[in-house]
Amino acid sequence: MLSELHKSTYDVLSIVRRLENTLDGVTRAEVHLLAYVGCLLSIYHRLPANEWGYTFIRSQWGAPFSADIENAIAKLASGAFIDSRTELLRLTHRGLAFVEFLDAGEEHRWRSQYLNGACASALAMPIGSIRSALREEPSLRRASVHQQPRLLLDSDHDDALYEQFGAVSQVVGTDVTDLMVPSVVWLSYLGTPRNLEAKDALSAAEQGTIDYE
Amino acid sequence: MTATRPRLRFPRLRRVEFETFSLFAQQPNVKLPISSGVTCLAGANGIGKSTFLAAVNFALTGRVPLPDRSYSSADEYFRDSSFFPRQFFEGRIRETDRATASISIEVEIDAQIFQLSRGLFDPDGLRSLTITDNASGVRSFDGSSLSDTERQQAYATRLTELMGLKSFDQFVFLQHFVFTFDESRNLLFWNTKALEAALFIAFGTKPEQQATADSSRREMERAESLGRNVKWQALHVRKRIDSIREALGPASSVNIAELEGRYAALESAHSTAVSAAEEAESKAADCDLSLANATALLLALRREYGEAFARHVGGHSAVAEHPTIVEGTTEHHCAICGTTGVAVSNAIREQLEAKACPLCATSLASLPGQAVDLVQLRELDKKIASARERMESASATRDRLSRERDEARQRVSAAAAALRQFEEANTEVVKRVQGTAAASAGAEEELGRLASELATLLQASKDHYQSSKRHKTALQKLQAELEQHYKAAEEEFVPLFRKLAEHFIGIELDIASERRTSGFALVLELKSTRRRDQQQLSESQRFFLDIALRMALTQFISTSGFASPLYIDTPEGSLDIAYEARAGEMFAEFVKDGHDLIMTANINTSQLLRKLAAKCGSARMTLVRMTEWTDLSDVQLQEESLFRDAYSQIESDLQGQDAQ
Numbered sequence: 121m122l123s124e125l126h127k128s129t130y131d132v133l134s135i136v137r138r139l140e141n142t143l144d145g146v147t148r149a150e151v152h153l154l155a156y157v158g159c160l161l162s163i164y165h166r167l168p169a170n171e172w173g174y175t176f177i178r179s180q181w182g183a184p185f186s187a188d189i190e191n192a193i194a195k196l197a198s199g200a201f202i203d204s205r206t207e208l209l210r211l212t213h214r215g216l217a218f219v220e221f222l223d224a225g226e227e228h229r230w231r232s233q234y235l236n237g238a239c240a241s242a243l244a245m246p247i248g249s250i251r252s253a254l255r256e257e258p259s260l261r262r263a264s265v266h267q268q269p270r271l272l273l274d275s276d277h278d279d280a281l282y283e284q285f286g287a288v289s290q291v292v293g294t295d296v297t298d299l300m301v302p303s304v305v306w307l308s309y310l311g312t313p314r315n316l317e318a319k320d321a322l323s324a325a326e327q328g329t330i331d332y333e
Numbered sequence: 334m335t336a337t338r339p340r341l342r343f344p345r346l347r348r349v350e351f352e353t354f355s356l357f358a359q360q361p362n363v364k365l366p367i368s369s370g371v372t373c374l375a376g377a378n379g380i381g382k383s384t385f386l387a388a389v390n391f392a393l394t395g396r397v398p399l400p401d402r403s404y405s406s407a408d409e410y411f412r413d414s415s416f417f418p419r420q421f422f423e424g425r426i427r428e429t430d431r432a433t434a435s436i437s438i439e440v441e442i443d444a445q446i447f448q449l450s451r452g453l454f455d456p457d458g459l460r461s462l463t464i465t466d467n468a469s470g471v472r473s474f475d476g477s478s479l480s481d482t483e484r485q486q487a488y489a490t491r492l493t494e495l496m497g498l499k500s501f502d503q504f505v506f507l508q509h510f511v512f513t514f515d516e517s518r519n520l521l522f523w524n525t526k527a528l529e530a531a532l533f534i535a536f537g538t539k540p541e542q543q544a545t546a547d548s549s550r551r552e553m554e555r556a557e558s559l560g561r562n563v564k565w566q567a568l569h570v571r572k573r574i575d576s577i578r579e580a581l582g583p584a585s586s587v588n589i590a591e592l593e594g595r596y597a598a599l600e601s602a603h604s605t606a607v608s609a610a611e612e613a614e615s616k617a618a619d620c621d622l623s624l625a626n627a628t629a630l631l632l633a634l635r636r637e638y639g640e641a642f643a644r645h646v647g648g649h650s651a652v653a654e655h656p657t658i659v660e661g662t663t664e665h666h667c668a669i670c671g672t673t674g675v676a677v678s679n680a681i682r683e684q685l686e687a688k689a690c691p692l693c694a695t696s697l698a699s700l701p702g703q704a705v706d707l708v709q710l711r712e713l714d715k716k717i718a719s720a721r722e723r724m725e726s727a728s729a730t731r732d733r734l735s736r737e738r739d740e741a742r743q744r745v746s747a748a749a750a751a752l753r754q755f756e757e758a759n760t761e762v763v764k765r766v767q768g769t770a771a772a773s774a775g776a777e778e779e780l781g782r783l784a785s786e787l788a789t790l791l792q793a794s795k796d797h798y799q800s801s802k803r804h805k806t807a808l809q810k811l812q813a814e815l816e817q818h819y820k821a822a823e824e825e826f827v828p829l830f831r832k833l834a835e836h837f838i839g840i841e842l843d844i845a846s847e848r849r850t851s852g853f854a855l856v857l858e859l860k861s862t863r864r865r866d867q868q869q870l871s872e873s874q875r876f877f878l879d880i881a882l883r884m885a886l887t888q889f890i891s892t893s894g895f896a897s898p899l900y901i902d903t904p905e906g907s908l909d910i911a912y913e914a915r916a917g918e919m920f921a922e923f924v925k926d927g928h929d930l931i932m933t934a935n936i937n938t939s940q941l942l943r944k945l946a947a948k949c950g951s952a953r954m955t956l957v958r959m960t961e962w963t964d965l966s967d968v969q970l971q972e973e974s975l976f977r978d979a980y981s982q983i984e985s986d987l988q989g990q991d992a993q
Contacts, residue, residue, distance in 0.1 A: 124635075124639055125639060125642070125643050126639050126642035126643065129642065129646055195646050199646050199651055200654040212656060212659070221707055225714040226715070226717065226718035227638060
């Protein structure tokens, strides 16, 4: 996939902007995590994974990691768009003006809904639950058996992921504009004990009867 | 492949004289010297402007261009148009002037001056002909001792030889179909047969190829026509057999005529389906090209956007906004060493004002990477959105056209299957018709004779079909060669056309070659979209692009300095003033390259004439006041001052160029 820095840069700015005032800021690792959830939601909408514009690998801690996101954070900090002096990333005035400028344009509009769905999930359920749920995400699970880093979502045969998304769409429908709903349902399903039947787990997730902790 | 093709020479008009030309009532014996560059005969409506150009064509070729310029072959056109001059001049010339009315011209070709005179009602004879060497003044030919017909033959032979053409017919074809854009507005671009003939002369290795292609096409069409006639005769014989069989008894009840009718209908349906499928294929191919273009544009814009974005994010112009610096200036606290106080913020501001980095004192002016103007990023963003829409639209069109193409292919298959099925069934019918049944001896004899006649006709039909196929193969071979030669010469020809056409139309355009069943053709591409049909362009666009094509062909086929003039009749038509000005520039561009233009125009202050006059000046343009040649109508007489003003305006534009 051709690396497109402007996409990862926009994603960093957008995620930080959405979460800095509600979660007291967002860490680098959370930016990687939520960008990955955004990418998964675009796949839920049947977009090819390579449309997302950059790739992820499974980090040694089992979480998704993107070199492009890391590169974007470094460039944004260097250009005074974000303040990265503490663990929590924050937008500067310049960064806020730039992301508002980008949001008013056309080029990034399509991915805004996926980032919004991912960030809304972080507000709806604890970020720790999202992190642990994603460990069960098929692509990350498959990568975990290898010692060498593996590109995530790089296979045309992610049947398990598509099966899960198919089941989610049966529960919540396919024509949802607010992607927070399928996102939370799916992440909740991933977080349920593995001996539960998928449909039951999804149903439980939809009814909010699963204890995330 | 290297293009080796002949460069031709064409006669340049130097003088025109009329004798007792009744239409020009004020000056029936008008004499008009023709200078290099533009000769513009400007006049009022109905004054004889088109007649003037037709008469010059008549003088040059012995033919007045046919209003309907359908083309089969150069020799057939020459032969079939021989009736027209008499009909054309009838009514324009008074009965009492018929015997004396004539046109004389002087043309120059390869340093030879041809002076000839032609009676207006004698297309195949010349009243006089002399040829003089321009440099020495020595007369190399004097036709005074010859008959009118012999003089015409001598003129045709010598001129053809000097031009380098195969026949005088070819010159007549070029003169009427390429060099002349007259009031009938026949467009070369969309006259496939004529265009192919012109391309054979322009791009073929020798002029004979055009004649050979004409001959192959004629023989092919002749064989097809004969084949149809024989089929028609066979149909009647079958009908006769059918009626005899009917009379003989119920066993021969097959209605052959009805079957023939059905057969013809199936053949026609198949042929129609094939044509429709070909068209659908072409449209789908065009659309694939458009989609590829749109996709490439989108990718390029996205790359540009990505680069601009990276430059903006990576620029070093925002040192003052860096959080560490902001903390120092607003909170008076140094994030590096922990010092607090106003002195901290003052020290930082001092460095910033000196355009230096507050941390390392490096000059900020020397740092690479200027931030990109956000306006530029916004513009790219809009362009991407527009390109994406275009690509999505092209993609949707391609899907539709692909479906239509598939449906068209299915219709061809269905029509072919129906035809095949019928032919198999029809064989049985013919067998039954030819078989012997209980019949009277006389009827049997007649049936035998008819069956034999039918067999002969069917064989003849087959022979004609094979002959047609043979000629078609020969023609296709020539067309393939022509395509190769065209492609080899494209680099020279296409820029000639584009230079002229873009002057007029002002948008990106191109010209591509295409082989179709109807022949080798050129197709226009505007904004990367092919415009096959005339209807896909406005009338004025069609006219001027066609003129540009004629100009480019004229330039291309001619030896430098020996190009034919173009003869253009009242081109301004329905142009708005902006396009009038563009057309004027296009004409001026053509003349600037050393070509002559003989044109007529309505006298008004159109931007075409004014721009042309301003660009050419009196050194390269002559304005002829045609209103002085004949009687004006009452309306025109009442408003004559308007004509004078318009002439003055254009003459002033001519002088303006001289003054510069």
